[in-house]
Amino acid sequence: MITVLVDHNIEGQAVLLWGTLVAEGWSELLPLRLTTFAELGLPIASTDRAVWRFAQAHEMLLLTDNRNMADADSLEQTIRDENLPASLPILTIGDVRQVVDKTYRERCVTRLIEICLDLSNYRGAGRLFIP
Numbered sequence: 001m002i003t004v005l006v007d008h009n010i011e012g013q014a015v016l017l018w019g020t021l022v023a024e025g026w027s028e029l030l031p032l033r034l035t036t037f038a039e040l041g042l043p044i045a046s047t048d049r050a051v052w053r054f055a056q057a058h059e060m061l062l063l064t065d066n067r068n069m070a071d072a073d074s075l076e077q078t079i080r081d082e083n084l085p086a087s088l089p090i091l092t093i094g095d096v097r098q099v100v101d102k103t104y105r106e107r108c109v110t111r112l113i114e115i116c117l118d119l120s121n122y123r124g125a126g127r128l129f130i131p
Contacts, residue, residue: 001031002116004091005055007064008037008044013099014063020102020109030116035060048075052082052090061088061116065096076127085124091115094129107131 006014018034021027037044042054052075055062064075071077075090091112098104111130115122122128 001033002119003033003035003058003060004112005040005042005051005058005060005062006034006036007051007062010063010065010093010096011036013065013093013096016099016105017108017112020105021112024106024109026109026113030113032116047073049073049078049082051075052078055090056082056087059088061091063091063093063112065093079126083124083126087124087126088119089115089122089125090127092127092129094131104131 004014014034021032026032037046040054042051046054050073051062054060079090093099093108095104099108108131115128115130
């Protein structure tokens with residue numbers, strides 16, 4: 001089972017992605033689970049570093065929008081500091097505003113599925129943009 005942890009600020013977009021994934025039949029072919037900060041008891045105010053460490057410790061893919069490198073605990077800085085060859089990649093939606101567009105959303109789902117099907121080859125990649 002592959003668990004995707006959805007960043008707290010894109011839960012609505014993730015629901016749209018999940019709906020497309022289910023509609024296309026992928027949920028029957030690939031064991032995926034979508035989860036949220038709230039479901040896991042992860043505080044919304046957690047630093048990017050804490051979220052990255054949590055996702056890695058629990059073998060989860062983190063799905064996020066384009067977080068920046070604003071401080072020492074930013075997601076990008078954390079990846080630079082702590083990413084290892086065995087680390088799971090962070091999945092970043094390239095343009096989260098476009099998820100409402102069906103074609104863009106389908107492209108995002110396709111890329112997500114490609115990554116999940118070949119996940120071992122993406123370990124250590126740091127960050128992957130979808131679509």
